[in-house]
Amino acid sequence: MGGRGRPRSLGAVTLRWRPFASVRSRILGWSVLLLAAAFAASTVAMHVLLVRQLDGRVSAELTHEIAEFRALEAQRAAGKDTGGTDGAATSMLALLRAKTSQAVLEPDTVLVGLMGGRIVAISGNSSTAALGVSPAQLASWSALAAVQPAPPTPTAPHAGNMLLAAGPAQYQAVSASVPGTPVTGVFVAIVLTGGRRAGIARITQLQAEVGAVALLLGAALAWVIAGRLLRPLRDTTELARRITDTDISGRIPIRGPARSRRAGRRVRYGGSGGHRGRGEIGELAHTLNRMLDRLESALTTQRRFLADAGHELRTPITIIQGNLDTLTAVTAEDAQTLTIVSDELTRMARLVDELALLARSEWPDFLRPEPTDITALTVALAAKARVLDPADDTRITLTGTAAGVAVLDPQRITQAVMQLAANAVAHTPPGTRIEIGSAIAGGRVEFRVADHGIGIPPEQRDLVFQRFARLDSRRTDGTGLGLSIVAAIAAAHGGSVRLAETSAATPASAPSPSAQPWGGGAAFVLSIPLRHPAASGPYPDPPLAPPRGVRAAAPAATISAGAAR
Known part of the structure; x- marks a missing residue:
């Protein structure tokens, strides 16, 4: 087996792999390739843009929930909260439950409060079992409670992505404390992103399907347009196959006036079914037709010359032969001379006839x-x-x-x-x-x-x-x-x-x-x-x-x- 692209020989036949042999196939191939690249780039760009927008919205929602928790924590620290009894106001559990129970949440937003490494408060739109937080993730969040910055500087939210039983999610977690008590906790805002990402995937899939249909339609349109544009070239090829050394009467049909040397005036090639005589290909068709006009004129002149020459040569030969036939030999030497001259005239007439026949063998009407x-x-x-x-x-x-x-x-x-x-x-x-x-x-x-x-x-x-x-x-x-x-x-x-x-x-x-x-x-x-x-x-x-x-x-x-x- 040879390398790729090398010809393979089967006996006396040489095979070469040429998947895009015609210009029309190459135009279609490059058009499909460029359209496919454009659709792929636009689909990827749209997907990335939607994901980034989703990440931005989720991050804004989480930041908003953390900010509200900080505000509630500050109110509890100042003793301005009126939402509970005096004993519950100073407890961490009351703080976490107050935030998780009072917030008006989106369906995919879950608020969680942790104390002592376990969930003690969760928003009403979910449950601990349904959420399915792993022990490792709980340990990671609980570690934040040990980090207590000096007041009044709060800790920065700890953000990240995780996979829950309910699906993929993004979160932000902060430590929480109540002045006067040694108890600390962790507040976590979670947004389940599975549904939103599924929506983005459906949009991307729809765009890909629409792009595939558009690619097929574009390929079909490119094939038709390329065929129409290259039709004069195909006609030129067919014309070249039909043209022989003697018959060059065929022309490429062109709509619109074109100069022809046949009549020395502007004529129309092909009537209403021809090609438009504009553009590079139209100019090529015009040029080829004019070239064929010149060749046909030269060939016609040559044929006329051969016909005239044969006729003009036969006439004097016939006259000479007729006069020889009237002569009478007086001596044997005269008879021999007349015989030689008559034979040569006969051979000359035969030569003229055979040369004329060979010339006519190249004419279209020879057969x-x-x-x-x-x-x-x-x-x-x-x-x-x-x-x-x-x-x-x-x-x-x-x-x-x-x-x-x-x-x-x-x-x-x-x-x-x-x-x-x-x-x-x-x-x-x-x-x-x-x-x-x-x-x-x-x-x-x-x-x-x-x-x-x-x-x-x-x-x-x-x-x-x-x-x-x-x-x-x-x-x-x-x-x-x-x-x-x-x-x-x-x-x-x-x-x-x-x-x-x-x-x-x-x-x-x-x-x-x-x-x-x-x-x-x-x-x-x-x-x-x-x-x-x-x-x-x-x-x-x-x-x-x-x-x-x-x-x-x-x-x-x-x-x-x-x-x-």
């Missing part, structure tokens, strides 16, 4: 895909290929056909397979078997043209699909563009063409093994998807058998010379 019966198309290909060798129409055999329907351009596929078959006929000895067949594998249809000639050396197999490539420099009867055209047709269908080695040679017709050290011939496989990605029309998945009414390429007995180039 006209339609549902095609693969079986019928393969049979037609084999029949058409047999006329490429009029001297031996049996050397080209049909080895297998795929059953099904594919969405493709049958004319372009025929052109590619005929080119492969023509190459096989031209580069193999007479009588050498050539095989044509088709198969379906992995959602793709494969057209195979294999020969049993001398094959192609492995070091040269990557060069055969390059333009103007020639494996035999001594041959001059070609343009070197045939296999480039095959590769272009395959690429236009979203497929590819590959070169393999034929498994074995035909014993009766193939050259000897010493003449072909690298294998038993060349096998070209044209592999294309069953359904072309750019095919127009809601075609369903291709069935195993052709439905009624599907067009099939019918076999033909003849083929024009242009289709075999």
Whole structure:
């Protein structure tokens, strides 16, 4: 196992943990994180503030009770108290009971009087058993009675927190004495804080719940807002996926006027359903649309130039060829010269046609895909290929056909397979078997043209699909563009063409093994998807058998010379 964040390799696949891969996810993550931090900070701050306010109120109540006890103690010392008999007025017990019984208390405030280490007086809203003061706490309070400051300086209240049977509480305790008597006692004011702290906890919990709901709503709102803000970026990504080297007609929809070079005036992209053309992202969309306008204009100019150049080149070639046909050779040398010039003109015309075809292969309308019966198309290909060798129409055999329907351009596929078959006929000895067949594998249809000639050396197999490539420099009867055209047709269908080695040679017709050290011939496989990605029309998945009414390429007995180039 690797460390955190390191990629893990599973065979040829590399996995990397990326929880926030998209910008929208990162915006949502940071928004939720910031909102959660804000809500947590506000909840903690509110809780601390409420606790401090509670401590302040409790402390004020306890201080008030201690102050009233001091005042009553002072009245008893001055002999001004009229609340009891003369004998009880001088007793500590009477003093403590007077305070605990006469006070009007809050429900959670308890007054306690101690003498000799035990409770001798308690307010009427509680009892000794219900209060549940521990012996250790009683001992701590009783110790205060031994501390008697010199009059008239009273002792400072002893304050603290404790846990009683009735719940958590805060208290203040002071020692008490009656002049003329040796008896001392302790007065304790207690406030039970459990109920008040429970109320604060409920407030904090409510705030946390409200914060959680607000966080979820905020996250949902942030997700929606981020989606709306980033929608032009998603449209830009989708547009980039749709754009090819030849079709850049797509634009990002934008509401509002934008300058377009298509018409040289202000236009609207996308109508009412587009994005607002304001802000940085709107400016990005405008800039990209203007860039695509410029690219489309340049591409249109290039296509027009290629079309015009091809037309203008064909015209003088045709005129020259027509004039050559009217000339009559007087001598053998003149006849040879006319033959050479005519052949070169023919080769030049073929070169112009193939260059124009390669240029058109990058145009959006190069293909006209339609549902095609693969079986019928393969049979037609084999029949058409047999006329490429009029001297031996049996050397080209049909080895297998795929059953099904594919969405493709049958004319372009025929052109590619005929080119492969023509190459096989031209580069193999007479009588050498050539095989044509088709198969379906992995959602793709494969057209195979294999020969049993001398094959192609492995070091040269990557060069055969390059333009103007020639494996035999001594041959001059070609343009070197045939296999480039095959590769272009395959690429236009979203497929590819590959070169393999034929498994074995035909014993009766193939050259000897010493003449072909690298294998038993060349096998070209044209592999294309069953359904072309750019095919127009809601075609369903291709069935195993052709439905009624599907067009099939019918076999033909003849083929024009242009289709075999």
